[in-house]
Amino acid sequence: MPSPSILSVAKLSPLFASQLDAAFSVHDRLHQTDPAAFAAAAPAIRAIAASGESKVDAELIAQLPKLEIISVMGVGYDGIDVAAAKARGAVVTHTPNVLNDDVADLAIGLMLSAARQLPAADRYVRAGSWSKGPMPLARKMSGARLGLVGMGRIGQAIAHRAAAFGMSIAYTSRSPKAGVAFKYFPSATALAAESDFLVLITPGGAGTRKLVNAEVLAALGSKGILVNVARGSVVDESALIDALERGVIGGAGLDVFESEPNVPERLRALPHVVLAPHIGSATSQTRQAMADLAFGNLQAHFAGKPLLSPVPECQ
Numbered sequence: 001m002p003s004p005s006i007l008s009v010a011k012l013s014p015l016f017a018s019q020l021d022a023a024f025s026v027h028d029r030l031h032q033t034d035p036a037a038f039a040a041a042a043p044a045i046r047a048i049a050a051s052g053e054s055k056v057d058a059e060l061i062a063q064l065p066k067l068e069i070i071s072v073m074g075v076g077y078d079g080i081d082v083a084a085a086k087a088r089g090a091v092v093t094h095t096p097n098v099l100n101d102d103v104a105d106l107a108i109g110l111m112l113s114a115a116r117q118l119p120a121a122d123r124y125v126r127a128g129s130w131s132k133g134p135m136p137l138a139r140k141m142s143g144a145r146l147g148l149v150g151m152g153r154i155g156q157a158i159a160h161r162a163a164a165f166g167m168s169i170a171y172t173s174r175s176p177k178a179g180v181a182f183k184y185f186p187s188a189t190a191l192a193a194e195s196d197f198l199v200l201i202t203p204g205g206a207g208t209r210k211l212v213n214a215e216v217l218a219a220l221g222s223k224g225i226l227v228n229v230a231r232g233s234v235v236d237e238s239a240l241i242d243a244l245e246r247g248v249i250g251g252a253g254l255d256v257f258e259s260e261p262n263v264p265e266r267l268r269a270l271p272h273v274v275l276a277p278h279i280g281s282a283t284s285q286t287r288q289a290m291a292d293l294a295f296g297n298l299q300a301h302f303a304g305k306p307l308l309s310p311v312p313e314c315q
C-alpha cells in the first residue's frame, strides 16, 4: 500500500518532520510554494501536520476532499478552523500536558526576569557600569499577588510554582473552575486591580482577542508586571506599548506577540520589558515529547486505533 499523503502547513520541527518523512508521503507547504502541483496532489491528501501557530482555514480544508485528520504539534490550535474540519469529517489533535512544565517554568522565569530586571542586570555588568555604582533597586516577587488569566492545566502548573514563592494566587476564566480553591474574579480588570503580576495563560482565538486592553492595564497599575505566555492576540499590543511607554504599568515579560516574528520597534526599545521569541515549549525534551505525541496521533489514526489526544471539540 502506498503511504498516505500528508500536507505540512508550516516549517515543522525536525523532530516531527523526520518521523513524518519516514512514514508518509509528505508535501511540505506545497500549497504555498507550488499552487499547480498542490492542486494536482490535493485530492489524495488525507492529513495535515501543523504547529501550534499554524493557520488552517476553511478555504484550505475545502481543497482537501479526502482530509481525515489535522495533527497539531502544539497545545494551542486557535489557528485551525475546527468547525470546518469537523464539517469535512476530519478530526483535530493537539499535544496537551507534555509542555505544561516548560511553559510554567518560562512564566516564572519571565516574572522573575521582569521583576528583578535580570536582562538589564546582565547588560549592566557587561557594559562595565557596575564600577560606577549599583543598579537601581528592583521589585520583590516572593509574597506578591499573582493574577492568572486562565486556569487550565498550564495555569495550574504556574500556580503550583508560584505557591512555592509564597505568592497569593487568584484567577479569572470564563467561569470558576471546579476543584480550584484560588480566588476567582469574573473579569480581567477586576483581577488586575488586585494583582502585582498578571500572567496570561488562556487559549487564543476569537473568545480572548484583545482581552487585555487599556482598561485592564490601567487596573494593573504603575507597579504591576504583565507576563504573556499565551498568544499575542490576547493583548491589545498597541495599548500595551502605550501603557509601558507612559508608565501605566511597571514592566512586562513577553514570549508571544501579535504578529510573530515581528516585534514592534517601540516594544524592543523599552528597557524594562523582557522579550523572548515564543520559546514556552522550546526545550529538546519537551519538543521531542510533543513531536512523538503529534506523530502518535497520526499513527493511531491510520492504524484505526483511538486517537491519543484529540482536541476537546473532537472528543
Ligand code: 8YV
Residues within 6 Å of the ligand: 013, 050, 051, 052, 053, 073, 074, 075, 076, 077, 099, 278, 280, 281
Ligand atoms: C510552540 C505553542 O511554539 O503549544 C503551543 O501552542 O505555541 C508552542 O508550544 C509550537 O506550536 C511548536 O510547534
